[in-house]
Amino acid sequence: MSSSEGPSPNMTGLTAVTDQEYRHVTEFLYYEAQLLDRRKLNAWLELLTDDIVYRVVAPTVSALEDEDQAPEVLFMDEDRASLRTRVLQLSTPEYTVAENPPSITRRFVTNIFATKEGRTGQFVVTSNLLLYRSRGSREAPYLFSAERQDALQRAGDRLRIARRSVRLDEAVLGTRNMSVFF
């Protein structure tokens, strides 16, 4: 659906997207998820702008009345250069223990709201992500659940991720490492 309802009323200067734009954004996110699930990490890097800001946070447990001021915990704080390092490590067999043998992953991207920023023309998109991850042959799979907020820039007829903010849905992450991308 295109998004006259969302993503949030406090974002000013956002306008609705056309059905065609919504489809463009949606297919881009599905394509990105497929690249990551297929471990095409270098191709994934090409979807990012040179000045990408990529951050992952998790909540802390706070009382309901303190919820608005509860601090978040920073889990990833990356830029294009550091993501490139990460991809080099995760895609070189002798450079990684965490991902050799590799995780089997499946990303489910849903609840996509897209709006357009009037001034820059970039899309501001929120989506839900369920990241299924299986390690080894004897372990139960693990699910990362998150909300993502992306800024997608138009480069000709293509889209590039200029900002990704991921908010995980768990205060204590129930798995041993984060050698995956959200």
Next chain:
Amino acid sequence: MTRAHNSEAGAGQSWVKEKEGRVSRSIFTDPAIYEREVESIFNRSWLFLGHETELPDPGDYVTRPMGDDHVIVVRGEDGTLRAFLNSCMHRGTQLCRADAGNTKRFTCPYHAWTYNTQGTLLKTSFDRYYNSETFSQLNLVPVAQLDTHAGLIFATWDPQAPALKTYLGDIRWYLDMLFRRTPAGMEVLGPPQRWVVETNWKVPALNFGTDTQHAIRAHYGPLAIAEQYGGISSAVLMQLADRGPQISFPGGHGCIIIPFPEEMPDYLGFPTELIPTYESELNYAQCNFLKRLFVSVGTIFPYLSWIQIAASTVPEKPPLSFMSLRLWQPVGPHKIELWSWYFAEHEASAAWKMEMRKTAIQTFAMSGLFEEDDAEIWASIVRGTKGSIARRYSTDFRAGFATQPLTDFPGPGTAYGSHIPECEQFNLLRHWNSLMTQGNGRTIE
């Protein structure tokens, strides 16, 4: 424990073969040994609860694990830090279910029993049904002792435990170098990361206290990348590590220091404007270590570790030195909840603090280029040693077992001239064994 489990947790058993440099693998896997550790190690040691800068104001509290219990750590309205069992004296309900907050009162959600920040019971739901003597017996259960060193808050359930100063002993000299190098000391950068690793708590405690050998293979990737970016190669790192020092202390504590190669500048990775402060706060020998500091890693018995390391994850960026504290909180014999705090000098600029945390989270964190591989291996150790045949064998610590300590080392502790011998890790296990085998596991009343 059933006999079929072949438990080795019997009294008088020695799991650590003192003269052979070997350890029974069961200490990393046996549920009965873990049960005994709760009484003999965790209920008797000084345990880390947090950093003073997490609780700057009266009424600030955090909830933290302490052994297999949970406590509320609170700065009272009188400014004093205290810690209490997170358990109402009426029916045992948890008083706080949040990780942190600020309050004047702790009120139980069950029957509204209410306590102040000093743990005193103020009211029940029907006060007239209690006499004043009963009422005064129902204050929150405090820890036996609480104290701080260099901003680090520790507590113990054991009223007979030695004072914190004595418990830490000479490792304080190194803690001061790292946490008291400026007048205001170190400041926590946000709440801790927490995640779960399926391993035994002693595996990472030993890794950080202090296994440098593993870096050559486990961290081959990030080190090879660093070398491509113009940083220190794993071959140079190993040469540096083979020159030491590793330093061990009575009480099972230990640390390592890796200085930068001689051709690199002084105070590499530290904020330049703070150098004069370091030099006025620290003594001459401490300054000499800090000036050349590339890496320092250590473990305070039983399960608090630190890492101060100068790192960079991208080619153009010079290394930046950060501090992280780790708690390897056991959740049973095969699982830990890992807590990771990041610190900067209070006096450092806001921009520096942001950059420092960024470098830290990119290298030593749940998503860290180094630590994601460590965690994979730590989990694999427990899987590799749990089987009925596998656990008949030993874990080996014989590298350089007969190495003699240095006689001219310019700092406190028993120092060895290389990190490669496994003396320091064995020192932790030797102390663990002495606590586990003495007094048949004295129970704290």
